[in-house]
Amino acid sequence: MEDKKGLDPAGTEFKSDSSSSWTLAGPDSVSDSINYFFDRESSILSEFGWNILQPDHADEIESFGELDRTDASRGLAGNFSGSQSQSCGAAGGVGGSCSGAASNPVGSAEVPTSNPSVSSSSSEDPPEKSTGFGGKPPEIPSRVRKKGQKRIRQPRFAFMTKSEVDHLEDGYRWRKYGQKAVKNSPFPRSYYRCTNSKCTVKKRVERSSEDPTIVITTYEGQHCHHSVGFPRGGLISHEPAFAGQFTPRVSQFYYSQGVQLHRGISPSTTQSQQLPIEVRESRALPEPTSQLPKYEGLLGDIVPPGMRKT
DNA sequence: CGAGTTTGACCAGCGC
DNA sequence: GCGCTGGTCAAACTCG
Secondary structure: OOOOEOOOOOOEEEEEOOOEEEEEEOOOOOHHHHHHHHHHHHHHHHHHOOOOOOOOOOOOOOOOOOOOOOOOOHHOOOOOOHHHHHHHHOOOHHHHHHHHHHHOOHHOOOOOOOOHOOOHHHHHOOOOOOOOOOOOOOOOHHHHHHOOOOOOOOOOEEEEEEOOOOOOOOOEEEEEEEEEOOOOOOOOEEEEEEOOOOOOOEEEEEEEOOOEEEEEEEOOOOOOOOOOOOOOOOOOOOHHHHHHHHHHHHHHHHHHOOOOOOOOOOOHHOOOOOOOOOOOOOOHHHOOOOOOOOHHHHHHHOOOOOEEEE
């Protein structure tokens, strides 16, 4: 049960899937590599409004995953300040989540895309009306969204956690707004959004069809407010009551079970840690034996220090 | 009674 | 153009 396909017994190889693997350059580089991921992860997560702390023990980390860039042309390409993210609005920027780097004009770091028609995304670009998350909320309900008005994706990241609980505590409060059966998976996918009315962060939770003990959580967007509570004393809350309530549970998840980051970094993020990342999971989780070239291509661009691709 | 969940329907995007 | 699928809505329902 503890064994994961992504990590060999020696703990020196990380696999995103059967098509690609990461091999540490040397034993000494293990912790460095872990630190690399978590330093970056903390940075990245903080961009999303989370302050995930680094685990105490590197061996708790079981694997790092892949990401899908298939939708890059639609979701990235300078659209972090897209229409949906505008609703962070006036509330924004408590702790800087919604402002600052969050509104970093990603367009300045051009994101390579496999889709040559990425330029078409310019039609989606809000013409500088909003400054990142400082704009006004979308006034048109998506249900009444006009035809041709594309759904703007926010940057995403996902991670996998070995847990029997579907909905992991992360210090924020979530409201479930949908559940849907997923193709090729016996487990439904649940859709959550942050209960903060000014926050548009969404979260998808599903179980891996390959390993039902693994929960795949995908966050989309950035919180524009503090969390209610935070693991291991790193409380941001102004409400001690809540803080005390959440701390122990979350700590257990993040540090006893470890956080499995299932993510990717857009090539541009290797140049600027200020940039949020976009992680897209595939429409259907890849079969163990199936290969998604798009993953491979992207992973090839991301080689953490001390690691080499095999 | 308010907040959260469930669930069927609707819509948009994508691939063929 | 059509069908499939993911994502979202919203009414009904449950719970505290």
